[in-house]
Amino acid sequence: MQAADQPAIIRLFRVTRRYGAAKALDEISLEIPASAFVFITGPSGAGKTTLLKLLYLGLRASEGQVIVDGMNLARMDRHRIPMLRRRLGIIFQDYKLIATRSVYENVALVLEAAGAPRRAIAARVNTVLRTVGMEERRDALPPSLSGGEQQRVAVARALVGEPRILLADEPTGSLDSASAAVVMNLITRFHQRGGTVLVATHDHHLIRSVPARVIRLEAGRLAEFHHNPLNP
Amino acid sequence: MHLHLRKALQDMRNNRFLNAVTIVTIALAVIIVGAFSLFVVNAGDLLNTWRQGIRLMIYLDDGIAGEKRAQMEDQLRRMPEIERLQFISKQEAMDRLRRQMSRHAALLEGLAQNPLPEAFEVEMRQGVERKVEALAQRIEQIDGVEEVAYGKQWIKRFGSLVELLRIISYALTGLFSGAAVFFVANTIRLILYSRREEVEIMRLVGASERFIRTPFYIQALLQGAIGGLAGIGILYLVYLFTAGDMAAALGGFGFSFRFLPWTAVAGAVLAAMVVGWLGCLASLKQFIVSS
Numbered sequence: 114m115q116a117a118d119q120p121a122i123i124r125l126f127r128v129t130r131r132y133g134a135a136k137a138l139d140e141i142s143l144e145i146p147a148s149a150f151v152f153i154t155g156p157s158g159a160g161k162t163t164l165l166k167l168l169y170l171g172l173r174a175s176e177g178q179v180i181v182d183g184m185n186l187a188r189m190d191r192h193r194i195p196m197l198r199r200r201l202g203i204i205f206q207d208y209k210l211i212a213t214r215s216v217y218e219n220v221a222l223v224l225e226a227a228g229a230p231r232r233a234i235a236a237r238v239n240t241v242l243r244t245v246g247m248e249e250r251r252d253a254l255p256p257s258l259s260g261g262e263q264q265r266v267a268v269a270r271a272l273v274g275e276p277r278i279l280l281a282d283e284p285t286g287s288l289d290s291a292s293a294a295v296v297m298n299l300i301t302r303f304h305q306r307g308g309t310v311l312v313a314t315h316d317h318h319l320i321r322s323v324p325a326r327v328i329r330l331e332a333g334r335l336a337e338f339h340h341n342p343l344n345p
Numbered sequence: 346m347h348l349h350l351r352k353a354l355q356d357m358r359n360n361r362f363l364n365a366v367t368i369v370t371i372a373l374a375v376i377i378v379g380a381f382s383l384f385v386v387n388a389g390d391l392l393n394t395w396r397q398g399i400r401l402m403i404y405l406d407d408g409i410a411g412e413k414r415a416q417m418e419d420q421l422r423r424m425p426e427i428e429r430l431q432f433i434s435k436q437e438a439m440d441r442l443r444r445q446m447s448r449h450a451a452l453l454e455g456l457a458q459n460p461l462p463e464a465f466e467v468e469m470r471q472g473v474e475r476k477v478e479a480l481a482q483r484i485e486q487i488d489g490v491e492e493v494a495y496g497k498q499w500i501k502r503f504g505s506l507v508e509l510l511r512i513i514s515y516a517l518t519g520l521f522s523g524a525a526v527f528f529v530a531n532t533i534r535l536i537l538y539s540r541r542e543e544v545e546i547m548r549l550v551g552a553s554e555r556f557i558r559t560p561f562y563i564q565a566l567l568q569g570a571i572g573g574l575a576g577i578g579i580l581y582l583v584y585l586f587t588a589g590d591m592a593a594a595l596g597g598f599g600f601s602f603r604f605l606p607w608t609a610v611a612g613a614v615l616a617a618m619v620v621g622w623l624g625c626l627a628s629l630k631q632f633i634v635s636s
């Protein structure tokens with residue numbers, strides 16, 4: 114892992130996020146180098162999802178600076194948010210697949226929104242669906258898929274735009290161990306190709322399965338930031 | 346663009362009922378407004394046809410000297426609206442009356458003196474018939490003119506009726522356009538509401554607002570175009586089946602019933618599309634604000 118000598122691709126400086134009076138995140142400062150693999154962990158309600166949302170501007174920080182891939186999010190105009198999101202691949206805790214669109218359409222949407230030509234879209238989407246093993250179900254609607262299959266589609270959608278950074282919120286949360294292994298394998302391969310990965314999870318098995326940095330949140334505060342060199 | 350069109354069509358298929366309701370609403374609005382306009386246009390034509398047949402009779406004051414009369418004749422001839430001018434003496438007027446009364450001509454024998462005034466009979470030039478009222482008024486100002494007669498009472502009445510209908514048709518256009526905008530806005534609002542989750546997901550994966558909205562605008566424009574064309578088409582069919590009968594009923598005026606000019610047809614379809622676009626704008630504004 115050569116991550117340590119890379120410049121930071123994500124930087125938070127004294128970031129606080131409030132919901133009303135409650136602080137979901139409290140003065141968080143951290144730097145994540147490009148091509149790093151990072152777990153964000155901590156008990157339920159610690160602020161993991163909130164932290165990821167700040168990175169794709171699903172939420173704005175109440176205070177502090179958030180910089181992602183050279184973009185200062187605090188000052189980002191809302192019309193430029195799509196530009197930010199096209200550089201990110203996001204796997205949501207609840208998948209967020211469009212129930213009325215086919216597997217293919219769900220994945221292709223990312224490239225259509227980015228304005229890619231139709232031919233290129235078809236080729237790329239088919240490749241990615243093959244990678245995640247979902248090419249047979251390309252015309253299926255998400256509600257007709259199992260949880261593991263939906264998660265694989267979600268991974269395909271996150272990867273199809275060849276993002277610089279992958280944000281994954283509990284990507285294995287509701288999967289059996291076989292499906293979880295498939296999904297983690299896909300994420301690891303993205304990392305090996307040089308991508309930066311942030312995975313929020315409270316699954317300790319998962320954390321120990323990959324050599325990675327671990328950021329531990331507790332009640333919105335940064336409790337621990339250590340390197341986990343163990344190989345599975 | 347191709348992609349957006351595909352999405353718009355897909356949306357219309359998925360929301361067939363809502364789209365059908367909107368299109369029917371727009372078509373009905375176009376039919377009602379169009380039928381009214383058709384009526385106004387043809388009533389206007391009819392009025393002009395009647396005006397064309399008009400002769401003005403300029404009755405002169407009693408006992409005007411020949412010199413004065415020649416002067417008047419000169420003045421009248423210089424009026425650009427006048428094509429032909431003919432002097433009708435008392436005697437000629439009496440002869441005409443006799444001819445018209447033919448069998449009852451005996452009634453006129455008992456008259457001690459000819460009570461009929463001298464007159465000029467005027468034919469107007471083609472194309473200026475609209476100005477008949479103004480012309481009559483001007484001639485009445487001339488010294489020595491007793492009265493100018495033409496079918497002024499009923500032409501005036503019919504003219505103001507046509508005018509009234511025209512104003513009503515404008516009001517109807519406004520009213521039904523407003524109603525149609527409202528309907529389109531509601532359709533799009535319902536579709537947006539049923540798809541708010543999808544729209545949210547599209548935003549999350551990097552779709553711009555323009556990318557999200559364009560299919561809705563295309564859909565609204567298509568609704569307008571289809572509704573407008575359908576409305577005009579139905580109106581034209583009704584016109585084809587009834588125009589003959591109506592022309593026959595009005596027959597003998599050398600008047601032919603006609604459909605709306607193509608500019609009005611194009612205008613109607615365009616207006617229907619504008620209505621769709623406005624409806625879409627209204628609901629998207631609200632949707633974006635509320636989301």
Ligand SMILES: Nc1ncnc2c1ncn2[C@@H]1O[C@H](COP(=O)(O)OP(=O)(O)OP(=O)(O)O)[C@@H](O)[C@H]1O
Pocket residue numbers: 132136137155156157158159160161162163164315
């Ligand atoms: N929309 C919201 N309104 C109010 N409070 C919120 C909202 N979203 C999150 N919170 C609060 O912020 C805190 C952090 O929530 P967050 O979802 O980031 O936790 P998490 O670490 O992702 O938890 P989990 O492991 O259960 O997913 C929690 O106390 C939560 O109740």
Ligand SMILES: [Mg+2]
Pocket residue numbers: 161162163206282
């Ligand atoms: Mg969470």
